[in-house]
Amino acid sequence: MSSRMRGVSTRERILDAAAEIMRTDGIARATTKEIAQRAGFSEAALYKHFSDKTEIFMAVLGERVPGLAAVLDRLRSAAGTTDVRDTLEQVTRTAIEFYDRTFPMAVGMFHERRLLETYREGTQHHGGGPETVNRALSEYLHAEQDLGRLRANVEPEALASLLMGACLQQAFFRHFYGRPEPADADDRASQLVDAVLHGAVLPSAHGARY
Known part of the structure; x- marks a missing residue:
């Protein structure tokens, strides 16, 4: 050794x-x-x-792939302290990398129903699961909405679903077509955030950009 x-x-x-x-x-x-x-x-x-x-799997997700868990954890105290757009870009960029790394790991669960059920029960027992990502982002957006930095008629859950769904789709396309690892995660994150935020964030939350 x-x-x-x-x-x-x-x-x-x-x-x-x-x-x-x-x-x-x-x-x-x-x-x-x-x-x-x-x-x-x-x-x-x-x-x-x-x-x-299952506990090993969750530890791998938290410690051996891009730090999405850490980024989401910081969202709890981010509302009102940072630029909304910058925060969402950071989350989106990390999610693109996270889903790209974990897609090959998770896809095997859907080959066997019993395996999927085991992991579903296990992640719930350990307080994890894919919905935790959307939930954390939605809570952050709700907090920004309460502070008047996000329009009242915007649905935080919908915004979170659009952003995280797009990140997961990037991973699916990349692995399905056998494309090289993404080298433009920053640019792609910026484009996705631009698409969902247009007309949603009030000017006071990020200057005069919108």
Whole structure:
């Protein structure tokens, strides 16, 4: 074992192995046995750090792919403190990268009904799931609306769905057509935010742009 590997904790090595298997072979192939073997440990060692594969999957999403969870967490205190458009661009840019990385991991769940049901129940038990992204963004938009920085007739849930749905579609198209990894996430995020915000954000929230 190299000196570098000796310096990496058991938990970190397990997550590294799980992330690699999920990216290359899909989530269905990422069994606890395979993850433990790839990390160089027994399954017993794996269960000292994680209760089940669902918890590993959620840890991979939170710690081994673009930090969408961290960005969404910061939204809780972002309302009224930052430019609305800049905040939405940051969320959208991170979501584009997040969905692009996780799409190959998640697609395997839909191959087997039992596997999908297991992960659905597991994510609910661990407080996760795909809807948490839209929920966090909607709550932020509602807060900005309450502060008078978003028009009263705008539906925050609809805006969140439009933005996050577009990000997920980017990942689908990219992987379906086998295109190179996106190199223009910043530009694409700006374009998407422009499209959904036109006429929605009041001038006081971002200067005189609209």
